[in-house]
Amino acid sequence: MSLPVSPSPSESPALSPALSPAVSLAVSLARDVDGVSLRDRAFSEMTTLRVGGSPAATLECATSTALARTVRGLDRAGVPLLVVGGGSNLVVGDDVSGLVAVVPVAGTPPSVVGVDAGGEVVVRAAAGTVWDDLVAWTVAQGDAGYGGLECLSGIPGTVGAAPVQNIGAYGAEVSRCLHRVQLLDRSTGELAWVEPGSLDLAYRYSNLKFTARGVVTAVEFRLTTDGLSAPLRFGELARRLGVSEKETAPRRPVRNVREAVLELRRGKGMVLDPADHDTWSAGSFFTNPVVEGEDARDAVAAKVTARCGAAVAGSMPCYPVTVPSGPRDGGAGGTDGGEAAPAFKFSAAWLIEHAGFPKGWQVPAAQGGTGRAGLSTKHTLALTNRGGASCSDIVALAVAVRDGVREAFGVSLVPEPVWVGVTLPE
Known part of the structure; x- marks a missing residue:
């Protein structure tokens, strides 16, 4: 894959004396480090959700050495950075102008x-x-x-x-x-x-x-x-x-x-296609929830039975898994390495659909929905940009689905993507 030619220092607006220190450093790195190129790109172009504002600068790194030298240089100067590896697992806010985006790109074959x-x-x-x-x-x-x-x-x-x-x-x-x-x-x-x-x-x-x-x-x-x-x-x-x-x-x-x-x-709309809005997503948006202990499993099953009936509850996917006991690292999945505890994994997609969120669901206009974001028409676990969505549209959709599942079944869904410049309200 050929890369576009970087602007020369004499052509680049980045030499303006009014530029921020972050942009000036980015220009220097692109000039001085082999394999580094300066680009003008918004996160809406660099993420599969197609949302997010513009960073201070974007530096593409074609080799491992270029990537390491770029990150070291930005870190030494105290410049905030985000490494963007394809952008398939990011939800980026609309105001991220203080960040420098560092993008590894293919330079050598496997x-x-x-x-x-x-x-x-x-x-x-x-x-x-x-x-x-x-x-x-x-x-x-x-x-x-x-x-x-x-x-x-x-x-x-x-x-x-x-x-x-x-x-x-x-x-x-x-x-x-x-x-x-x-x-x-x-x-x-x-x-x-x-x-x-x-x-x-x-x-x-x-x-x-x-x-x-x-x-x-x-x-x-x-x-x-x-x-x-x-x-x-x-x-x-x-x-x-x-x-x-x-x-x-x-x-x-x-x-x-x-x-x-x-x-x-x-x-399921899980292979990226620029022409298909069902693929403008971050993949599976919520992780499959895991509850520890048979009592917690049975409590979920009881709520499903009360809402959907015994026959539907009997078809609910639920798999025994083993997780180490002890406190998790910020709820993100790390553990203290303790002894195994019995646990059970549910299907997030199944819970979402049976909580009243079918494929293609969008936040109603009466509740502030814009029609620019919705569940995939192929898979309920994908939150998609239907065209022109902002980060706030994605957040509103995620909150509605998460809260609806929690209210219906007592299960708290945890987002899988990394959030940058925005948080999901509790």
Whole structure:
């Protein structure tokens, strides 16, 4: 992918003496650091929700070295920054003019860098690599493809964001095949490879999320070479691929699995298409809620029964999961590493729909709705920009859905995206 030519210093308005220190520093970095380009872009152009104001400046970084030097330079000067890895998991406010956006972009292709003790290949990709481009590359390798990432096909964003969010879909999480992460420690400026165990990876969580402690510059993955997928754990995908109930740890050719995943995601509006407003979203907006203890599970079931009837309650998805006990890190998914406690996961999409929010639902005009934001017409878990939405439109929709589910079933939905320059009111 070719990049537009950066303006030369003599052409750029950024040399005006009236410019802020943040913009002046951005101009200097673009001039002095190889692989860094200065752009004029709003967050509405850099996020899949298509909302958000304009930063003070946008710096695109084509290499891991350029990314590290840019972040170090901004940090030393005390300039607030946001690393934007595809913008697929961000809700950005309308006034973010004090930020500098740092955007890793694809500069070098993925490569095989070794073979681990178990015979799996180790693949390295730069932070700016488009995530689905990496997945497509892995399934195209060798005679039959490398296995491990195929269930994560179609997820928008970049490689650098994958471990931060611990992205997952169709029964798979990226943590399952992470080998190492190259991380810039923003407190020390040190660039080093770290093991996955140091990231406290959990459901849609790492200790990099909601913090500014580090920036991912490259990632390595361990992948199988037999051309078969990881064991298929998600019922809908397994049925699509002809898996029988008698099979244990079923695997299928990675290319077939990728095609099936992309079909499923397209059917739910989860593959980005600029012409389709159902895909102008941050993906799954709320995480699937987890409650601890059988009493909490039964309380939810009782509310569902009272509202929807016993037959509907009997069809409600509810899966036993194991979570460590103890206080969570700010409610974001970190734990104190205590003993496992029984817990149960519900489907956020199911709860939203049965709380009275069908596909395509919008905040009524009588309640301040503008018609510019609504649930996807294909999937209730995606909050979408129907065209011209502001951040406040997305917030109003999120609050209405969250509060409606809480009132109906006593379950508090937690947003999955990272919020920048805006907060979700309690």
